[in-house]
Amino acid sequence: MTVRLLAVADELEEALWGETLDDLRPDVIVSCGDLPFEFLENLVSRTDKPLLYVPGNHDPELRPSTLYSGMSMEDDGIGPLGCESIDGRIVEAAGLRFAGLGGSIRYRPGPNQYSQSEFARRAFRLRLRAWVRRRHVDVLVTHSPPAGYGDSVDAPHHGFKSLVGLTRALAPKLLLHGHVNNFGPKARELTIGPTRIVNAIPFKLIEL
Numbered sequence: 773m774t775v776r777l778l779a780v781a782d783e784l785e786e787a788l789w790g791e792t793l794d795d796l797r798p799d800v801i802v803s804c805g806d807l808p809f810e811f812l813e814n815l816v817s818r819t820d821k822p823l824l825y826v827p828g829n830h831d832p833e834l835r836p837s838t839l840y841s842g843m844s845m846e847d848d849g850i851g852p853l854g855c856e857s858i859d860g861r862i863v864e865a866a867g868l869r870f871a872g873l874g875g876s877i878r879y880r881p882g883p884n885q886y887s888q889s890e891f892a893r894r895a896f897r898l899r900l901r902a903w904v905r906r907r908h909v910d911v912l913v914t915h916s917p918p919a920g921y922g923d924s925v926d927a928p929h930h931g932f933k934s935l936v937g938l939t940r941a942l943a944p945k946l947l948l949h950g951h952v953n954n955f956g957p958k959a960r961e962l963t964i965g966p967t968r969i970v971n972a973i974p975f976k977l978i979e980l
């Protein structure tokens with residue numbers, strides 16, 4: 773069975789407010805972060821399909837007690853209504869298994885930012901969770917890219933080194949990320965082992 777996955781990140785694409793969303797016919801929607809909660813709520817309400825997300829460095833901090841509740845009233849620290857955070861989790865949707873790690877490298881005060889060592893601990897916990905539960909992963913969803921695979925030379929857009937090892941260990945079909953705008957000619961396709969790496973900004977439709 774082919775699954776139509778709509779990935780969005782960082783830049784609010786005006787076309788998705790209109791008929792373009794109907795034409796895309798996604799089976800599942802994934803947000804890689806830094807998008808207004810009301811935009812995500814609009815996508816999920818109009819498609820009635822699962823919407824999974826990880827937070828970006830410009831998103832508000834989510835309260836731990838309600839991190840996965842899917843209940844929200846605006847950007848209040850709970851999350852977008854009808855959507856599910858997969859930050860640090862492994863979940864199933866549309867016949868696929870998704871794992872998620874949000875946030876960017878720490879470059880200023882604010883939520884959803886981590887040092888390389890802090891993020892490495894988060895990556896280890898996610899890897900351990902997959903191993904203990906004997907769960908394969910089809911899609912890894914992050915906000916930042918792995919270091920050396922689509923990141924940038926400026927400090928706020930450095931990728932995470934531990935994401936390289938995590939991707940090799942989980943070997944998903946696809947890694948989706950945002951955070952880094954790629955201007956100019958289309959970059960070559962990046963892979964880590966069997967994993968295709970896709971920058972979702974502003975949106976991509978992928979069939980798996």
